[in-house]
Amino acid sequence: MEINVELLIGTKVCDIDGEDVGRIQELRVKRDEKTCLVEAYLIGAAAVIQRLSAWTLVRPIRGFLSTRRFYSPYQVPWQEMDLSDPQHPRLRIAKRDLRHAK
Amino acid sequence: MKKALEITLGIVTSVGGFLEIGSVTTAVQAGAAFGYHLLWAILLGTVCLIFLVEMSGRFSAVSRHTIVDATRERFGFPFFAIVLVGVVLVFFMVLVAELGGIGLSLQILTGIGFPWWAIPVSFAVWLLMWKGTFGLIENGASILGLVTISFVVAALKLNPDWGAAGHGLLPGLPGDDKAKYGFIAVSILGASISPHLMYFYSSGAIEDEWDKTYIPINRFIAGFGISFGGVLSMAALVTAALAFQPNGVEVDTFEQSALLMTTAFPKWGFFLFAASMLFTCLGAALETSLAIAYFFAQGFGWSWSEDLTPSKNARFCFTYTIIILLAAIPLLVGIDPIKVTLMSMALTAATLPLAVLPFLFLMNDPIYLGEHRNGWVSNTVVGITILISFVLALIAIPLQIIGG
């Protein structure tokens, strides 16, 4: 199945129990000679900071962004994302099992 | 040696870029209506513009991308499309105003009404872009624009009250007519912090193939050039205060502005003003049409350069051709260029956040700028400018309705 990445950006993601996780903001990929493989999806407002490469800008107010929960986005490995309905992506795991990106 | 020449030309360019129908009209109106009291608005606008222009140049020199390139790359197509619509609409109105300014200058010189000049003037501007190179436009228009130094001479000849002028550099509220005062203040800021200059300058740095070694030069050009432009604008305000206030004249039309320097230079004043407006509006018309074409070309990834033959960057040249053609229409049907000017300045103020907000992100981007990112001084100024721009955006249109 083919999915347009640019349209996937900004769509809301639910976890396996239907709980709202956030929006897909960025894709982490690995590129070698001929291919480009998707490794993980970054979810949440903090991923926008990554996307705008604005981390130097938020560094001074990082403390205010209430611990690392806001500052670092959720990172969902490709195995745990179900994209069979591209307009309504779902996680294959629960929100509490998610990891934050470094 | 080459760089020394470039510094001179760069400064001249910023002077040419600063003064145009909008800044002169508002400065003259302000001086005639409120004496020195609005000098602070020009000062504030000049300081903001110095920083924004310095950043545009530094961004291009280091990243080899223009501000428009980066706006699309970082913020994506949807945001870019919003900026495109807002900015191009405003630039188009500015272009109409500048072409109108050329037409009005020719009208007072020849007595032939400006609608008759719409076609020949647009054609001349288009031909200069079609045949000319970036260097010709940049340097030619600005050297001719040096005639505006007569504003400074005029102001000095009329013996201004320096104490009162110094007092005017600090913001204050007038006794009466607050709405008109506010409207002119917003217009001055809209005319000074003109985004087309930033986009033009940032594209110019790419056209002239600047690299990191140009960072000090860029700082110098932005600082001195824009300050010089600001001084010229202030001189126009001071001259207006000294020439028009004693006669009780409040300037509403171009015909009235034309009398600006007849007191200071009894013999040449009228022609100096007409020539100043003719050349600065010509320069600004060229810069604005180029800025629109750059905006489209860079945003959509077309090839662009004012130095190539038109068929090598067909879409770029097609864009400015169409824009100039369209800009002639309102003038042809006789829409008052001064009204367009006032409206375009209020709209510039209203859309300023769209143009200024990306600077905060782009100028702190380690991928584009590495160690040449903004320091805290520049960031503070950008922050303040963004605040000002949001305030302006909120009050510009209401003030246009009450005060204009």
Place this chain on the structure above:
Amino acid sequence: MHLVRDVLDQKLLDREDCEMGRVDGLVMKVGERSQPRITHIQIGGTTPWMRLHPVFARLAAKLARMWGPKRADPVRIPWSRVMTVGRDIKLDVKARETGAIDWEIWIARHIIERIPGGGHEEEG
């Protein structure tokens, strides 16, 4: 590498450094169990307008079929043609063979070359 930050909306250059638009869209292939991979870069057509709203995309398609080179489909470049991802994205293709600059050529031939002083797009 981050896909949105480093690839999407970046400028595309062909092997001879000719500008051929921007990365308006990226196509990802997703299988039931296999790792998703990026297969194509999309340029022009309805792609960028779809990102605003489907209404704009329909409008763009309609207009594109009426004028110019009369093609509304976006150009697709296989990911395997990507040479470098850096300041810009360099592709191992020839721009005019991909169709990405059809509009540029059409405007050059039908409008610009007919105006005196416009030059010819095929020279040098």
Place this chain on the structure above:
Amino acid sequence: MDSALSWIGTAGMAGDAWLRQTTPDTYARQTLELSHQNLRQISNDLLESPPLGPDSAYLNTVLARSRRRIARLAALITAKDAPDFARELDLLRADQRIVKRLSDKIESEE
């Protein structure tokens, strides 16, 4: 009221400049005509509200007179009659002072 003064002032400045032969005839004539038109507009607006006292009645008379003077100035440009133009311009200046004094007085009474 300020705008009436402004247009009389404009006519005065344009007249001065023409008298020094430093502006094209057409520009000076067009500017005088523009002042004339605007003054007529302003006087019409003033006449719609009835005069409040002897001062404003006198003011209306002087305004009408200045307007006629400006029209005459424009005509004198076409005739290239500089001596008459200078005389008429002096009279306009005198009227301008009267208008200024009257409007200041009316304003302070309000």
